Amino acid sequence: MTNRAALIFLLPFGALFVVFFVLPIGYAINESLYKLKRSGLGFGTPERVFSGLANYAAVFGNGTFLAGVRRLLLFGIVQVPIMLGLALVLALVLDGHAARFKRFFRLVYFLPYAVPGVIAAIVWSFLYTPEISPFGLDLLGGGVVLWSIGNIVTWTWTGFNMLVIYAALQAIPKELCEAASMDGASAWRIAWSIKIPMVRSSLILTGVFSIIGTLQLFNEPTVLNGVTTAVSKSYTPLMWSLQVALDNNDYALGSAIAIVLALLAGALSFLFLRLSAWLTRRGVM
Amino acid sequence: MRTSMRAQVLTTAFLFVVAVYILLPVWWLVVSATKSGGDLFDTPGLWFGDLNLAGNVERVMSQDGGLYPRWLLNTLIYSGGGALGATLLAAMAGYALAKYPFRGRGAVFAVIMGAVLVPAPLITLPLYLLESRLGLLNTMWGVLLPCMVSPFGVYLARAYAEAAVPDTLLEAGRIDGAGELRIFFTVGIRLMAPALVTLFLFQFVAIWNNFFLPMMVLNDQALWPITLGLVKWHGIRTGFLRDAVVTGALISIIPVILAFVSLQRFWKADLAAGSVKM
Secondary structure, three states: OHHHHHHHHHHHHHHHHHHHHHHHHHHHHHHHOEEEEOOOOOOOOOEEEEOOOHHHHHHHOOHHHHHHHHHHHHHHHHHHHHHHHHHHHHHHHHHOOOOOOHHHHHHHHHHHHHOOHHHHHHHHHHHHOOOOOOOOOOOOOOOOHHHHHHHHHHHHHHHHHHHHHHHHHHOOOHHHHHHHHHOOOOHHHHHHHHHHHHOHHHHHHHHHHHHHHHHOOOHHHHHHHOOOOOOOOOOOHHHHHHHHHHHOOOHHHHHHHHHHHHHHHHHHHHHHHHHHHHHHHOOOO | OOOOHHHHHHHHHHHHHHHHHHHHHHHHHHHHOOOOOOHHHHOOOOOOOOOOHHHHHHHHHHHHHHHHHHHHHHHHHHHHHHHHHHHHHHHHHHHHHHHOOOOOHHHHHHHHHHHHOOOHHHHHHHHHHHHHHHOOOOOHHHHHHHHOOOHHHHHHHHHHHHHHOOHHHHHHHHHOOOOHHHHHHHHHHHHOHHHHHHHHHHHHHHHHHOOHHHHHHOOOHHHOOHHHHHHHHHOOOOOOOHHHHHHHHHHHHHHHHHHHHHOHHHHHHHHHHHHHHO
């Protein structure tokens, strides 16, 4: 009886989940194991032949892919700590007693969450264009454009991350901080020794989300691709997978890139989790 | 706790500087939406030129045969319909996972949790290939149906159902002879309602912000959401649609901001419940 009821409740979600989530993954894996072989002069319909892991080898041997991944790693190492650091500091200040107008500030910081990523990118792209920008700087050149993208991502996501951390801070029992304060601990000390350790799980959560988000960087560079030649159509691996699949009609290679990216995201998240667990055991955090 | 005047001034100043950074692009957008195309170049970026807002709005609304209002409507359909479907499906699945101790429950939940970690954009390309087989490309359903699948929503709904729906109440319903579906729709879903509003909001915004999926699935301009349409207008190198893009961007963020400000109390409390349990 309960089995049947459970089935009925699970069925609608389950059906769509299988069709639009599980099936595409299986489809991509299958697709990535084949290659299109053109006969002789390339006339006639190409033949689809099993090629094992050849597409994966092609992904890792490709300079465009490696350049894209290197770009993302550099981006992630710099942008993610800046964004999460800022989010943490803002959350601590808003949770503390010192600042004024906290409600107003919280609302302002969360505002970018309501702005679609591509709209934010469009607006910033105007601010980056020297003829229009109130700053009069060219922020679309090859040397700086990666950090201009980093600025858009930071602007969009700092408030959201701040809110996640802030919510966890609010759940800390007030007596804990009051007791520490009576024992003579300074606000800095309380933040460092009580608050930050107690919101560790939120920090890890935002960290994992940011790592995953970095690897799938797509919207912002795609918008900037429309206004500057410094951002190519293969600027990030995800953009490249689309270029390969849609412009070159090589779905097999495109699928292989997507799968490699998903595995990379999983591996990096796993490493990050292990690292934070290790740091915790060592008493660092 | 008493704090010194100096600490108060310093921290508030810090918050103020960050707020200026956040508001700067928004302020530029508001100011620029009132300017004519030429004034975008000729007047200071952060202050008003000749007011041309009405002209700009008219231009956005009529450009390319009135595509923009169409995009606005499409976005509402995708966000509203998709979020409604996603919330209902997630509520039912989460409720089942929390309240029925059926065989294989752990395994089902593990699969859904695994799916939370799979970034959606990475399955969009295979999704596109699959949809071309199913004949869903270039249809509204091609965007709506995938948007209704939210593994994270199921995870949250399960946590909410565990916390908010007492087993004794369900038992009472069963003793009174009510069927399981009836118990869910009269008792379960009501107790979960505040959490479900949060879920709806988050999904609504996520779909409103979505760009990648519609870009892959939709060829026909008349089916596009705003994000896709504005990016295409923006990408026209001559920039002759620039004032339309600016004003269109401003109009596109107003509905979400209104929804958030008016439903503020829902996103605060329940986000906390979700994140603490993680």
